[in-house]
Amino acid sequence: MPPSTCLRSFAQLSLDASAHHGIAPRLLRHPTACFSTSAVRYAAVVKKKGLKAAPKKGEKSLNTKKGRKAPGGGDMGKRPAQGERKAQxxxxxxxxxxxxxxxxxxxxDSDNVLRQANEGKVMGLPQANPVDPLKPSTVDALRAVEAFKTSQGWSLFRRPAVLMMKEAVQLAGLFSEVEASAAGAPKKTIRRILCGERMSGKSTLLLQGLAMGFLRDWFVINLPEAQDMVNAHTDYAPLPNSQPMQYTQDTYTANLLQQMLKSNGAFLGSTRLSTTPNPPLALSANATLKELAALGMANPELSWPVFVALWKELSLPGRPPVLLAVDGLSHIMRHSEYMSAEVKPIHAHDLTLVRHFVDHLSGQKKLPNGGIVLGATSQSNAPTSSALDFCIQVAEARQKTPDNVPQWNPYKKVDVRVMEALKDLNSDSSDFDIIKVGGLSKEEARSIMEYYAESGMLRHQVNEGFVAEKWSLAGMGNIGELEKASVRWRL
Amino acid sequence: MRIVPASPSYFSAKPTFTDDFLSLSALLRKVATLPVIPPTEAPKVAWKTIDQYRIMTNEPVKTARYHRMLQILRRLNCIHPSLMPDEVVQAMLRYKKPNQPGEVQPAPGVIDELGRAKGVGRRKTSSAVAWLVEGEGEVLVNGKSLSQFFGRLHHRESAVWALKATSRLDKYNVFALVQGGGLTGQAEAMTLAVAKSLLVHEPALKPALRRAGTITRDPRRVERKKPGHVKARKMPTWVKR
Structure with a gap:
């Protein structure tokens, strides 16, 4: 009630009280203005609280009011904009x-990246292009191809750096081998599957491989997450005149072209188109490959023909070796989530991009200028692919105990196409093999822990006993566990 | 000719007890001058309880009197062991329990021809067997690495606590088989198993391991549910009517 009304009613009340002594107490009990009774009439009847009958024995009552927000109050904060949460x-x-x-x-750098002497050292990834500071550096290129994962501990340190484990040096040896064969007529195509236990650094080793590719000026194509290709989150369309039917993923391919443009821009910008794309594309006669890729990027419906044309260009003699990489291999070793027109699941190998990768992994197609095909498995996000698991087991056994190789369990369902693609793992060719990642040696563990300590993230003297203790607790030098135990879970 | 009983206490209420008491008193009087050691250093003896003595003699012996006799026995036990007369040893034998503490010794652990020492540990409903060999600190639990088997760092530390507390983590390799219960139980069962196998390699570490708390088995387990209770202790909610 506004104050003026209050004062007036109070004055009126006191007048009345002085006039009629008998009714004064009653009036005082109802302190309302004499000339109006509306306030009393419209006043809401106050219900007494807590008079509700208690629930009977054994009866359950549903409290529907619990959890409901108060009409005026509650959380009225601003909701994050669309896509903001995902971006975060x-x-x-x-x-x-x-x-x-x-x-x-x-x-x-390009000189020391393949050196065997790097073993056990922590090396920084170059953040500035040594030739031209305005050009993208290795870190930029790796970021463009989505080689960095959120689950990795890059955000803990001043700048990205990697430990050159013995497996990384082994991989560097493969790069040297391919580069050495560049002069010879049959150029080498080496295929490797990275496997190992959880958090043993498979994706990081893949990243190291990509970094080597970028530093040695290879043409790098990275499929950052195999799951994204097969989980039916991007559009797909049947590829005309394909028998059996194949499916293109136009948006995904256009995005891949964009990534290639960002990461390999220098090569694409400096190379002219020397073949005529089929079907013909709207390009000038001496267009650069960059324009070709940009065309596919801008027109997703053209992205697959553009990719094919680009691949044909890369296959010409004199072009750089190619590094093909994929992470999360088991996703593409099974049926995808896509459906065909007959409402049958589409096998992942029927997707054009996946098939392109798998053909090179299986050795059905060779990289004409030489190169490396790398596939990393995952232990935390991996659907069951018994054929892949079995092939890896066999390859592992062939490395360790050649006289005791496991046999396929005939009662298990077999994915014939996957078995067919990976059958080279069971042969004697050294081109296709696995790299078992995991288990740092104590020297490597000490080197990385000294790096942690120098970064100020590990506040403990790094001595032999401390390294041995963390090495044991991290499951015999599992690098992810080592980082967790010494940096993330600081007590 | 009057027949005289062999014992003068024949006509008392508890003749055997009286005889025992008198003979022990006489014995003590005889050896009272021998040097003694403090009672804390005397050999530990488990004397028969009053019930066992009553059954043996079939007499209603009073507790206080039996305790008085035990005092004499304890005094006899304090005679210096090197001077203890054979007569006293024989006399005390009658009042000792058939099994003395520390008599039953577990068979000492052995290191087998492959250099392994075995230890068994239990906690809650888990049991663990651990084999320890000299090595570089590798640990395998049920064929998996420590980090694969135990997700929590706390469990990993518990499992190798005996080695960590004695700073032997980088001196031995461990192979363990654990079964039953949950992860906490399995980790702490492994603590005991590893400690026992470590004792086989280095028996002198026992005091250090006891201080680290890895010698004693934790006897706690889930308390049983009782009738009328919701759980072991929890009562149903009170309802007015």
């Missing part, structure tokens, strides 16, 4: 301003 979830943070700069950290 997928954000890649590659530096931590609070971490110290490690002065002794040496950068990888």
């Amino acid at each position: 979830r997928k954000r890649i943070v590659l530096s931590n301003d609070n971490a110290l700069n490690v002065s002794s950290l040496q950068d990888l």
Whole structure:
């Protein structure tokens, strides 16, 4: 009630009270204005609280009011904009301003990246292009091909750096082997599957491989997450005149072209088109490959023909070796989530991009200028693919105990196409094999822990006993567990 | 000719007890001058309980009197062991329990021809067997690495706590088989198993391991549910009517 009304009613009340002594107490009990009774009449009847009958014994009552928000109050904060949450979830943070700069950290460059002497050293990934600071650096290229994962600990340190494990040096050896064969007529195509236990650094090894490719000026094509290709989140369309039917993924391919453009832009920009694409594309006669890729990027319906044309260009003699990589291999070793027109599941190998990769992994097609095909398995996001698991087991046994190779369990369902694609793993050719990742040696563990300590993220003296203890607790030098135990779970 | 009973206490209510008491008193009087050691250093003896003594003699012996006799026995037990007369040893034998503490010794662990020492540990409903060999600190639990088997760092530390507390983690390799119960039980069962097998390799570590708490088995387990209760202790909610 506004104050003026209050005062007036109070004055009226006191007048009345002085006039009629008998009714004064009653009036005082109802302090309302004499000239109006509406307030009393419209006043809501106050219900007494807590008079509800208690629930009977054994009877359950549903409290529907619980959890309902108050009409005026409650959480009225601003909701995040569309896509903001996903962006936050997928954000890649590659530096931590609070971490110290490690002065002794040496950068990888095109000269030292394949050196065997790097074994057991922590090396920085170059953040600036040594030739032209305005051109994208290795870190930019790796970021463009989505090689960094959110689950990796890049955000803990001042700048991205990697430990050159013995497997990384082994991979560097393969790069040297391919480059050495570049002069000879049959250029080498080496295929490797990276496997190992959870958090053993398979994806990071793949990243190291990509970094080697970028530094040695290879043409790098990375399929960052195999799951994205097969989980039916992007559009697909049947490829005309294909027998059996294949399916293109136009948006995904256009995005891949964009990634290739960003990461391999220097090569694409400097190379002219020398074949005529079929079907003909709207390009000038001496267009660069960059224009070709940009065409596919801008017109997703043309992206697959553009990819094919680009691949044909890359297959010409004199072009750089190619690095093909995929992470999460078991996703593409099974049926995809896509459906055909007959409402049958489409096998992942019937998707054009996947088939392109698998043909090169299986050795059905060779990389004409030589190169490496890398597939990394995953242990945390991996659907069952018994054929892939079995082939890896066999390859592992052939490396360790050649006289005791496991046999296929005939009562298990077999995916024939996968078995067919991976059958080379069971042969004696050294081109197709696995790289078993995991289990740092104590020297490697010490080297990476010294890096942690120098970054200021590990506040403990790194001595032999401490390294041995963490090495044991991390399951015999599992690098992810080592990082967790020494940096993330600091007590 | 009057027949005289062999014992003068024949006509008392508890003749055997009286005889025992008198003979022990006489014995003590005889050996009272021998040097003694403090009672804390005397050999530990489990004397018969009053019930066992009553059954043996078939007499209603009073507790207080039996305790008085035990005092004499304890005093006899304090005679210096090197000077203990054979007569006293024979006399005390009658009042000792058939099994003395520390008599039953577990068979000492052995290191087999492959250098393994075995230990068994239990906690809650889990049991673990661990084999310890000299090595570089590799641990396998049921064929998996420590980090694969135990997701929590706390469990991993519990499992190798005996080695960590004695800073022997990088000196031995462990192979363990665990079964039953949950992860906490399995990890702590492994603590005991590893400690026992470590004792086979280095028996001198026992005090250190006891201080680390890896010698004693934790006897706690889930308390049983009782009738009328919702769980072991929880009562149903009170309802007015």
